[in-house]
Amino acid sequence: MNAFTQIRRNDQPIYLDYQATTPLDPRVLEAMMPYFTYKFGNPHSRSHSYGWEAEEGVEKARAQVARLIGADEKEVIFTSGATESNNLAIRGVAEFYKDRKNHVVTTVTEHKCVLDTCRHLEQQGFEVTYLPVQKNGLIDLDQLRAAITDKTVVVSIMAVNNEIGVIQPLAEIGKICREKKTFFHTDAAQAAGKIPLDVEAMNIDLMSISGHKIYGPKGIGALYVRRKPRVRLVPLIVGGGQERGFRSGTLPTPLCVGLGEAAEICMKEMDSEAKRLKKLQDRMLKGLREKLPEIYVNGDLEHRIPGNLNISFAYVEGESLMMGIKSLSVSSGSACTSASLEPSYVLRALGVDEELAHTSLRIGLGRFTTEQEVDTAVNELVRHVTKLREMSPLWEMAQEGIDLKSIEWAAH
Amino acid sequence: MSYSEKLIDHYENPRNIGSLDKNAEDVGTGLVGAPACGDVMKLQIKVGADGLIEDAKFKTFGCGSAIASSSLVTEWVKGKTIEEAETIKNTDIARHLALPPVKIHCSVLAEDAIKAAIADYRAKATQKSAKDDESPTAAQEAVANAK
Numbered sequence: 001m002n003a004f005t006q007i008r009r010n011d012q013p014i015y016l017d018y019q020a021t022t023p024l025d026p027r028v029l030e031a032m033m034p035y036f037t038y039k040f041g042n043p044h045s046r047s048h049s050y051g052w053e054a055e056e057g058v059e060k061a062r063a064q065v066a067r068l069i070g071a072d073e074k075e076v077i078f079t080s081g082a083t084e085s086n087n088l089a090i091r092g093v094a095e096f097y098k099d100r101k102n103h104v105v106t107t108v109t110e111h112k113c114v115l116d117t118c119r120h121l122e123q124q125g126f127e128v129t130y131l132p133v134q135k136n137g138l139i140d141l142d143q144l145r146a147a148i149t150d151k152t153v154v155v156s157i158m159a160v161n162n163e164i165g166v167i168q169p170l171a172e173i174g175k176i177c178r179e180k181k182t183f184f185h186t187d188a189a190q191a192a193g194k195i196p197l198d199v200e201a202m203n204i205d206l207m208s209i210s211g212h213k214i215y216g217p218k219g220i221g222a223l224y225v226r227r228k229p230r231v232r233l234v235p236l237i238v239g240g241g242q243e244r245g246f247r248s249g250t251l252p253t254p255l256c257v258g259l260g261e262a263a264e265i266c267m268k269e270m271d272s273e274a275k276r277l278k279k280l281q282d283r284m285l286k287g288l289r290e291k292l293p294e295i296y297v298n299g300d301l302e303h304r305i306p307g308n309l310n311i312s313f314a315y316v317e318g319e320s321l322m323m324g325i326k327s328l329s330v331s332s333g334s335a336c337t338s339a340s341l342e343p344s345y346v347l348r349a350l351g352v353d354e355e356l357a358h359t360s361l362r363i364g365l366g367r368f369t370t371e372q373e374v375d376t377a378v379n380e381l382v383r384h385v386t387k388l389r390e391m392s393p394l395w396e397m398a399q400e401g402i403d404l405k406s407i408e409w410a411a412h
Numbered sequence: 413m414s415y416s417e418k419l420i421d422h423y424e425n426p427r428n429i430g431s432l433d434k435n436a437e438d439v440g441t442g443l444v445g446a447p448a449c450g451d452v453m454k455l456q457i458k459v460g461a462d463g464l465i466e467d468a469k470f471k472t473f474g475c476g477s478a479i480a481s482s483s484l485v486t487e488w489v490k491g492k493t494i495e496e497a498e499t500i501k502n503t504d505i506a507r508h509l510a511l512p513p514v515k516i517h518c519s520v521l522a523e524d525a526i527k528a529a530i531a532d533y534r535a536k537a538t539q540k541s542a543k544d545d546e547s548p549t550a551a552q553e554a555v556a557n558a559k
Contacts, residue, residue: 318448319475323415323423343450349456355447391479393454393471394447408447 007368013329014373018160018191018307018366020331024258025367027216031261032217035254043244044252054253061260061312065222068263069188069207070198074227077243078256081221082189083113084236085208086156088223088246089185090117090234093154093206096125096242098183101153105182106347107131114187120158127151133349136300137166145176154183154206159191165308167195174203183231189213189221193266194274194305198223204229210265211255215367216262219256223247248379264380273367277306280365280374284309287378292385293409298347298360309363310347312356312382315395318387321361324384328377333361355404416510422480430469432456437540439518440533442478442525449516451478457489457497458552465489470525477515479557481505499509510537537547 045051177184184204193214207224238249318332343357445452451474458467468486505519
């Protein structure tokens, strides 16, 4: 291992935040390197071998991404990441069909970039239905069916939630959308490469993918856009007409190649990796439950990717716990919301009490997580939760049998 | 978020964690905040016969800044009269710990906790003196018996 392929230096904390981002797989870096150096050509140059070589790299990557999701390579376009893909999919399709349709269906637990895109559409005069989720974080299919009208242009429902890791019933959603003749977009940033996805079997018309969530580079993503039956989009970025006119701009060859390689590795190793992560997830939960009473897993544990745990450690505030477990890098709710003092909107949508939402941590396990790291994490968490509970007035009151809900707290 | 050394020291080595007997006459208890807001502080003071705060204890559910703020004020109030303790301002706490702007409310809560503990102590003291007026003291009884 040299300095560039080592995942973690010894003086760094244990990384348990794989839903925020993943380290680059050294094999991905290796595939990218030539395109940073001697294969530097513009993939859109047609007149010389530098261009052809770069184009070859980009097209191979496109095919690799397509194979991961059961698509044709012509249906994959490169973007700067899942945020751009989500923006392009939802805004692009809504704008193109706005003369006939003016309604979008999504859920309350989507990533901020989907919710914000929908708010933007509302300002433009579109109607948006935000479906609630059940206690386990999954949508109710009957509610979805009832929400779709003949004015619905697109249903956008994430495949896997970034905070609680729950997997929505994609095939069932796809079937309903096809029956109701509306497009189905799914934000698969947390799902691609982690669970099997098939755009044909699942009737998915648009799918967003992120590079850095699958051990690929940051700054690259992809959008799957179905060709049969054809989905049309108004582009966000216009110019040279690259990427079938959906996304102009010179492609970042090394990043495309990295995303492709990352997708191929995920496809090859998905089964074994999922099994390994499931064991680690079980080990962590068992270890914590053995030593700590009153901890609660948020979101469905069955319909969930094995690399995610979101746990409420009752009577211990999340940020103070994170301050204690300095040797672990985890997140409290979504990293995007940690600057604000509001508890996670995703947990609130599940009906988790505000006081419990304040005690939650998101623990992300991934490709480079070891059993030893999990054991260290369990010990650290147990030690600090116990310590903080000893200094928690709420824990003391609960031990004395006082019902905290019976007290009139002064909200501040 | 990066925190000051003083804040981290109070978080890692909190002073005066624990509880005093909340039913004791010389103990004042303040419980402020709300679990739904993410912070609750319990601060207790024990006042000696000389009127000085001889002990202070706290328990806090909240972020590192809330824990540090309450730990700091237990240190500050010890040895002070309740009148002196009452003059502690949230701005002093915030300045001492170099609290970031989004955490100023933690120092406000700590100031509230002292005030609530003092109010509780005073309420108990008033009740006690009222009771004393009604029931004759041993000395008064002795005088009465001698008559």
